[in-house]
Amino acid sequence: MTAPVPGAASTRPHVVLGVGGGIAAYKACELLRLFTESRCEVTVIPTAAALQFVGEPTWAALSGRPVASEVWHDVHEVPHVRLGREADLVVVAPATADLMARAAQGRADDLLTSTLLTSRAPVLLAPAMHTEMWEHPATRENVATLRRHGYVVLDPAVGRLTGPDTGRGRLPDPEEIHATALDLHERRGGGSDVGRDLEGRRVVVSAGGTREPLDPVRFLGNRSSGLQGFALARTAALRGAEVTLVAANTDLPVPAGVEVREVETTEELQTQVVAASADADVVVMAAAPADFAPVSLAGAKIKKSSDGSTPSIELRETPDVLAGLVADRGDETSPVIVGFAAETGDANGSVIDHARAKLARKGCDLLVVNDVGGGAVFGRPDNSAVLLAVGASPYDVPQGSKSALAHVVWDRVVALLDPSRGAAAEPDAGGRHASESRDL
Ligand code: CTP
Numbered sequence: 001m002t003a004p005v006p007g008a009a010s011t012r013p014h015v016v017l018g019v020g021g022g023i024a025a026y027k028a029c030e031l032l033r034l035f036t037e038s039r040c041e042v043t044v045i046p047t048a049a050a051l052q053f054v055g056e057p058t059w060a061a062l063s064g065r066p067v068a069s070e071v072w073h074d075v076h077e078v079p080h081v082r083l084g085r086e087a088d089l090v091v092v093a094p095a096t097a098d099l100m101a102r103a104a105q106g107r108a109d110d111l112l113t114s115t116l117l118t119s120r121a122p123v124l125l126a127p128a129m130h131t132e133m134w135e136h137p138a139t140r141e142n143v144a145t146l147r148r149h150g151y152v153v154l155d156p157a158v159g160r161l162t163g164p165d166t167g168r169g170r171l172p173d174p175e176e177i178h179a180t181a182l183d184l185h186e187r188r189g190g191g192s193d194v195g196r197d198l199e200g201r202r203v204v205v206s207a208g209g210t211r212e213p214l215d216p217v218r219f220l221g222n223r224s225s226g227l228q229g230f231a232l233a234r235t236a237a238l239r240g241a242e243v244t245l246v247a248a249n250t251d252l253p254v255p256a257g258v259e260v261r262e263v264e265t266t267e268e269l270q271t272q273v274v275a276a277s278a279d280a281d282v283v284v285m286a287a288a289p290a291d292f293a294p295v296s297l298a299g300a301k302i303k304k305s306s307d308g309s310t311p312s313i314e315l316r317e318t319p320d321v322l323a324g325l326v327a328d329r330g331d332e333t334s335p336v337i338v339g340f341a342a343e344t345g346d347a348n349g350s351v352i353d354h355a356r357a358k359l360a361r362k363g364c365d366l367l368v369v370n371d372v373g374g375g376a377v378f379g380r381p382d383n384s385a386v387l388l389a390v391g392a393s394p395y396d397v398p399q400g401s402k403s404a405l406a407h408v409v410w411d412r413v414v415a416l417l418d419p420s421r422g423a424a425a426e427p428d429a430g431g432r433h434a435s436e437s438r439d440l
Contacts, residue, residue: 012039013039013040013088013185014040014041014042014086014087014088014089015035015040015041015042015043015088015089015090015091015181016043016087016090016091016115016119016121017031017032017035017042017043017044017045017063017091017092017093018044018045018047018090018091018092018093018095018099018112018115018116019045019047019050019054019092019093020047020050020092020093020095020096020099021047021048021049021050021052021096021098021099022053022094022096022128022129023053023128023162024094024128024170024171025046026053026054027094027171027174028093028094028174029054029059029062030174031093031174031178032044032059032063033062034174035181036062036063036064040089041065042063042065043063043066043067043068043083043087044059044060044062044063044065044067044068045067045068045069045083045111045115046059046067046069046112047069047110047112048069049096051069056069069111070111071110071111071114080108080111080114080115080118081118083111083115083119084115084116084117084118084119084120084121085119085120087115087119087121088121088185089121089124089181089185090115090116090119090121090123090124091123091177091181092112092116092123092124092125092126093125093126093128093171093177094126094127094128094129094171095126095127095128095153096127097127097134097136097138097139097142099112099113100125100139100142100143100153101138101139101142103116103125103142103146104142104145104146104149122152122184122185122187122188122193122194123151123152124151124152124154124181124184125146125151125152125153125154126154126156126171126172126177126256127153127154127155127156127171128169128170128171129156129169130161130162130165130167131161131165131167131169133169134156134168134169135168147196150193152180152184152194152238154172154177154180154237154238154256154257155257156168156169156170156171156172156256156257157170157171157172157173157256158170172254172255172257173253173254175253176234176253176254176255176256177256179231180234180238180255182401182403183234183235183238183401183403184238186401186403186404187407190404192407194239195239196239196240197239197240197410197414198236198239198240198241198410198413198414199241200240201241201242201282202244202279202280202281202282203233203236203241203243203244203280203281203283203284204246204276204277204280204282204283204284205232205233205236205243205244205245205246205283205284205286206229206246206247206248206269206283206284206285206286206287206321207224207226207228207230207232207233207245207246207247207248207250207286207287208225208226208229208247208249208250208287208288209221209222209223209224209226209248209249209289210222210248210249210263210265210266210268210287210289210318211249211264211265211290212265212266212290212293212294212318213264213294213297214297214298214302215297215298215299215302216300217301218301218302220290220293220294220315221249221290222288223379224287224288225250225252225379226247226248226250226287227252227379227380227381227402228286228340228402228406229245229247229250229284229286229287230245230250230252230255231401231402231406232284232286232406232409232410233245234255234256234258234403234406235403235406235410236406236410237255237256237257237258239410241282243257243258243259244258244259244260244261244276244280245258245259245260245261246263246269246272246273246276246287247260247261247262248262248263248264248268248289249264261276265290265293265318266289266290266291266293266318266319266321267318267319269287269289269321270289270319270321273285273321273325274321274324274325274328277325280335281335281336281417282335282337282413283325283335283336283337284338284340284409284413285321285322285325285338285340285364286340287321288342289318289321290318291318292315292316292317292318293315293316293318294313294314294315294316295314295315295316320362322337322339322362322364323362323363325364326362327363336365336366336413337364337366338365338366338367338368338409338413339358339359339366339368340368340369340370341354341355341358341367341368341369342370342372343355343358343369343370343371343372344371344372344373345371345373351369351371352386352394355367355388356388359388359389359390365389365416366388366389366409366412366413367387367389368385368386368387368405368409369385369386369387370383371384381401381402382399382400382401383400383401383402384396384398384399384400385405387408387409387412389412395408
């Protein structure tokens, strides 16, 4: 089930879905479905070329609303102004090279480009085209212009294109476009924008839970879904970073413009994270690596014994990837290293006591602390946390979407990368400084 738009309990946000004339127009049908399922009211504006790929009846049936395709229809309602003004969010998918060229020039030669000019809502463009078109200097300049104008332009995905060829140019996954669009709406609703303050930065994020094989069919693992790590990767890319996501056993769509390296075990995770971190500015260890692995891997499935005895499994400790990164960094201040702490309170101390000890033990710059008592966080779309840093008081991030928490983490990272921007990067998601002794 699709998560409802945050804050949309009473009002249904009005989304304009512009569809450009590319073969990926058929994927916009799925995107439209995701918006309507998350309680958005969607008006589809297909270009004339888009209607060559998917006809008006499809858009009308899926949106449950009339399709707006012509400046000359319902002229008395002045649609080229009204639709833009009424929109809470404008999403264009696929955004073709031609459409982006026209939008970058501020042209208003059809209903969609007119709407882009009249709307003051956040605009998200999801490009799709052949690699050569995406890489052409004209398109690069148009994308830069659109970003300067405040539009969020996703990087296309890498993969199979229209013909037998592959490369960068695929429409990002509709689920990812949808998640990014809701994120943008939520940010703007909270009075913040999505700036490109991580432009030029190389970021590595790990996500998911590693698995340590026991025999050909069994493994030791954990319940991490990878959702928080993927939200961190998505939001970092949105803020302009070049992102490598090391994903352990996740089944989530690839965030737009993010390079994913898939791993299974803690050792594989370590190899990929260390390799990707060589020239990184930031490493965020959001993954939940298995702390123990079986000493030996059985070559055949371990069978139940006929006498009812149960096998015992001897375990060894896996490497601590985070501590290794901190040790390798030595006295350098780069990369900025962020750890996560999944904690439960116990007789020996509160969640925050354990987290403080972990921050000291691991030596990272920032620790994002989740209270996982009762499995509170796993697999849910929302999260709350406390951010701990050496020499700073704990910072409470209230319950909200995992994207909202990710943005607060990036705000803090931006301040660590460039301390002169510390004040500007003060978290703005409604967080507050928590009392040191508070149990989470
Ligand atoms: N971590 C790591 N390598 C491991 C285990 C954990 O890099 N083998 C990282 C996690 O990605 C996270 C941080 O260390 O950023 C804390 O993970 P957590 O599971 O909370 O702590 P542990 O180090 O496993 O300590 P413990 O289970 O004893 O609390």
